[in-house]
Amino acid sequence: MEWIVKRKGIELLLIVICYVLQVTLFKALNIGGISPNFMVMFPIFAGFYAGSREGIFTGFAAGVMQDVFFSSLFGFSSLVFVIYGYLTGRLSEDFDDYEWRIPMLILLASDFVYESFVYFGNFVLHGEFDFLFAVRRIMIPEMMYTGIVGLILIWPFRELIRKTRPAETKRERAVTDDETVD
């Protein structure tokens, strides 16, 4: 059981570090006013390399951080990220441990979908705001920037998961998970 505590501790620490980076350093290093979204990476990468449970856990924690200071709808990001983590974990069972293109694609799509939700939740009520502008000026640039940062972080993240995993392999664990479900 020790490895669970260890891994979860490291993940929480990483989420806090990335959150601080997101609201300070990367706000300063913005490109055309756009900064990357670190938080959405956690449920995707953790879900893909460590399974649904880890995806749900990191998704919840990262969502709480995303919302805690600057959102009026506390829990919204957590909800989306928990669903991301679960679905990515389910999907990952069909791929091997070294696959990286699939999680990157999921990451890009996820960031886009998440920002669309935020847009519809916050701006549609304003009326005059148009979606195409938001897509062109905010969502796509953010998606690209998040993708670049994700590309840098995906390898260390996978290694971290591999280093802190229990003796049994991922596929075996996926099988035991399925057994407990039935």
Add this chain to the structure above:
Amino acid sequence: MLRTIRDFLTTKRLFVGMVFLCTMMIAASFFTDSLVMPVRRFVSIFVVPVQKGMNNLGMVAVDTADRLDTVESLQNENEELKAKVESLTEESNRLKEDSYELSRLRTLYSLDEHYSSWPKTAARVIGSNSDNWYSTFTIDKGSNDGIEKDMNVIAGNGLVGIVTEVHKNYSLVKSIIDDNAYVSGMVLGSGSICTVEGDLKLMDEGMIHVSNFKADSNVLNGDKIVTSNISSKYLEGILIGYAKDVSVDGNQMTMSGYIVPVVDFEHLQEVLVITKKKSDATSDD
């Protein structure tokens, strides 16, 4: 023990449980802040001190990038500036005379309500919004330093925004370029009242919207727009920016246009919080 919990909490049950929990959190946040406040207090213990340090690092990184970028343009600029210095020295002499006259006239008209006389406290910007949609930021002063909700925030000579939330050692500030921000303004001189509203679509132009002028107002490019006397939250007479392209709307009743803000929101590092509130100011009189 852990084993039994893990066996009971199958992935599917865990998922459904977490989705339910998040939905409850969202539902609760419609009615009350009491759920998010303890979480916020807990997280801020770890995050706020780190943020202060990290933000300095961010500024160093930006400064270095800017410096490399601009060596060449600086050389050209230097030439131009040298020429400008001469003309400015001359102008400065003239202005000194004017300023002497101005201070004399001010005393005469007892216009000492100018905002240089308000009590202020300096604060450092320690973090910006976690997403790309809104323009709110945190500052490193809170209720311990006497900050209160609805205090006005300025930088240099212009209005930055307003304090929306106060915690022990940090506060949240909503800037006037935020898509949700509305400020009642007026044209310095003529006193025409208008509404200044932030607009995400203008983020590239670095401008904000101004609207609701009466159709007969005469607003020229470069007119100073300041916070109005009828605003309930903003102290009167804080400079917001300069009017640009104000024209009559389609309905022929109102005029609208843009404002070029005096504050450089891109490079905001230190702000001044005016520790006097409009509500106090009016009750004093």
